[in-house]
Amino acid sequence: MQRIAGTIMLLDGWRRALVAFLAGALATLALAPYDFPFVGFLSFPLLVWLIDGAAGEPGRGFLRRLMPAFRIGWCFGFGYFVAGLWWLGAAILVDAEAFLWALPFAVLGLPAVLAIYHGLACALARALWSDGALRLLALAACLALFEYLRGILFTGFPWNEIGMMAASTPLLMQSLSLVGLHGLTLAAILVFSLPALLAGPAPLRGPVLALGLVLAAGHLGFGAWTMGREAPGFAQDVRLRIVQPNILQSQKWDAEEAERIFARHLELSAEGRGGEGGQTLVIWPESAFPFILTDSPAGVARLAETLQPGETLLAGAARVEETGTAQGRLYYNSLLVIDEDGTIADARDKRHLVPFGEYLPFQERLEALGIEQLTQLPGGFTPGTVSAPVEVAGTSFLPLICYEIIFQDEIALGDGARPAFLLNVTNDAWYGTTPGPYQHLAHAQASAVAFGLPLVRAANTGISVVTDARGRPVAGLGLGQGGTVAAALPLAGAPTLFSRAGNVPFIAMLGIFIIGAILPQLSRRFG
Template sequence: MQRLAGRIMLLWGFPRAVIALFAGAIGAFALPPFGFFAVLFISFPILVWLMDGATGNPDGGWFARLRSAFWIGWVFGFGYFVASLWWLGNALLIDADEFAWALPLAVLGLPAYLALFYGLATALARILWSDGFGRLAALGAAFGLAEWLRGFVATGFPWNAVGYGAMPIPLMMQSSAFFGIFGISALAVFVFSAPALLGTKKGMTAGLALAALLFCAHLGYGAYRLQMADKMPAAENQPVVRIVQPLIDQSRKLDDAERASIFEEHLALTALPPENGGKRPDIVVWPETSVPFILTQNPDALTRIADVLQDGQVLVTGVVRSEDAGAGFAPRFYNSIYVIDSNGQIVSAADKVHLVPFGEYVPYEDLLRNLGVTDAIAMPGGFTAAPQRAMLTLPGGRTLYPLICYEAIFPDEIDDDVAKAGALLNVTNDGWFGATPGPYQHFQQARIRAVENGRPLIRAANTGISAVVDPFGRLIKGIGYNQKGVMDSTLGGGFAPYWSTRARENHFWLVLLSMLLIAIVSRTGFNFRTN
């Protein structure tokens, strides 16, 4: 191991970049649909050894000394994000004649941007780099900070944070309820980096022991929470939820001539009898933008919904909502959810708060237009963001906490109102991504939100994965990707004990502070012993 570490440290130029790219790329196998988390025990030790050799020019000042470390982190991140996000290009191939020009931006440009955060992480870690296991703490703290920044800088895109690789199954998801995804990311980098100590020896015993302790605590806490979940009494009077997965091809959704038939397909699936003579559904859920027209402008459509729903049933569906902006102004459109009762009345609504840049709106639109970037302005979308999140209230008083599409990847945007909700509701259309890792990654992140917030999850996806997940991240019932049909299920599991978003943020900062102190002591420990 020492010989391998030494060879990697001494790499230079192109071979060094290739190894960094490889180390990042293989890390993608820790994410869904693979879930092979052990590969990160290869990825991060290689990164540590590359950092050991990233000394830079000692006579060139701080910037020159950190530049080499930044470059290694950026290449590592570029490999990781290209390998784990390449499927984003599939969305642009749906209407290739119009948007194929943007394919390099999605497949290479976005990873290049996201890799800047990992470059920042390695540069910051290099400031407190040492020979012992303190450098692992520095790297963990820096990566945790980078993932946190990735959650909100430039509207945020925390997709595939490193911590998700440490949570492939419910047993390994439970720690997120205490630390959140960013705290888990910091701790995961420390643990996954620990084998690097086998190649450098200094601080090996203490570092490996601490990493083993953290990993065992991670598994032990998961086992404890799941054991506690099995002893919880089942919640009474749970509604039966029907999730409709219509499997509508994205090209059909863009075809005006298909709108009526798409709507009727949703209604036909809604009207199917329960399987095996089971209880009829109380709540029917359709995916994001399932209704292919402005529902309030089509009263006959509301009548059709009322005809299909039985007395007391309620439909929760993704829609496009329009709003008059006043004389002389174009109407505003919102990506929304409606709750419709069996009389065809809209009784509750919620609009999407966090829109997808360049998919649902164009950031800095006026600036881009002035610069002549008209192709970007023409991309599909044109939605308006809601100023704040609204809860959905169903007849009878039950409430749902709505997360439309990729809103489920932003843990810090879920406020304290979630404690009042009977379940999280995630409606999405992952049909844009095709048969790629994208839908599986999205589903995992939504499951983690259920664990963090101690609430069951109802998830309806056009092409899958649709599911009901209990508050501990366990699948109660689901429909696999690229399958058409319905599933009926109770929520199950009641509510789980959870920490508030603010508490998880505090725990995250405590993790970073602890790692920072370890890194500082390791960096300055020699001076302490000699004074």
């Protein structure tokens, strides 16, 4: 092990960059759909040893001395994001004639930008570096801090945060209910880095190794204890019927396909009917309607004919508001609550829109240059302003449209009673059968577990699923399948520590790690 570590530390130039890139790319095998977390025990020791060998030239400025560590972190992050997000290019190819020019930006440009976070984290870690085991605390603290910042700066994009590497199954997700994804990220980086301590002497190796083993054992033990407890059960008077129409993205807004698409949704909504009794929630995925519902009285009438007494439709749809000004119409990506008579009883609009997908930064200027967002909607969608649970049919839910569900820090359960479940409607048809839909589902499950709530998920092409409050699937349909998911509604679990305290446990852990990391510097200065 010492020989391997020494060889890695002495790498320079393109060889060092290549090993860092491959270490980052390898780490993505811990993510869905591969779910092999043990690769972390290889990727992160490699990163530690590369930073060990990244000492800047003596006599140069402080920031310039940190540049080798920045380059290592950037290459590691670039590998991680290219291998983990290459499937974003599939969305570009849906309309290749219009957007092929953007393919390099999606597949390489975005990873290059996101990798800056990992570069800055490794540079800061190098500034706190020491020769002993406490350097692992520095790496864990700095990477976790910048992963947190990645989720909030410039609209945020926490997709595939490192903590997801340690949350590949419901058993491994339960710690999220205590410390959230950021806290799990902090612990996971330390635990994955522990093999680096096997190479040569390392002061304080015993205490750091013990801390890592305690965190790993606590993670596994808490998961096993939680999964072994009796499940909360199911609601007796609410049934779910999820429609997964499996409409290709290239067909969704084709005017010639509109009637077939609408008819398929109606057919599947009735197909799963089986004398359930009580109240039934019929759930359609994001952007299910191939037209603006309020512009189609005939569509409203057909809905009223299809829905039976006791049925309520929850459907993803584009919603329009007339402004009465020169601005004209405002378009929202929404979740509509539609009564059995076809009346829109309530609605929630998507608040966290996808940049370049649903709107353009500097919209007017870029549109003037002929650039459009992927939805090709002039002016783009308008973000919603309300985040609150919806009460319907004797239950309540918090709607989260598409990737809103990955933003655990933004999920607001409301000031009153907790919702009974999280409802995620999405259209992952953009990404075909790539890893994207699997990763999206994993994030959705993780958020539901963090808040101790069941997940009800309707996805156009899959993966539609109902999970209990511990993330265990109750019913579902796989990717690329069409049909209906009929299931009882699992009951909510007790409020979790994370749902009550948010990121306070993470911040406390982060502070402890940072103090531990700087102990050698403090000891040299004051000892």
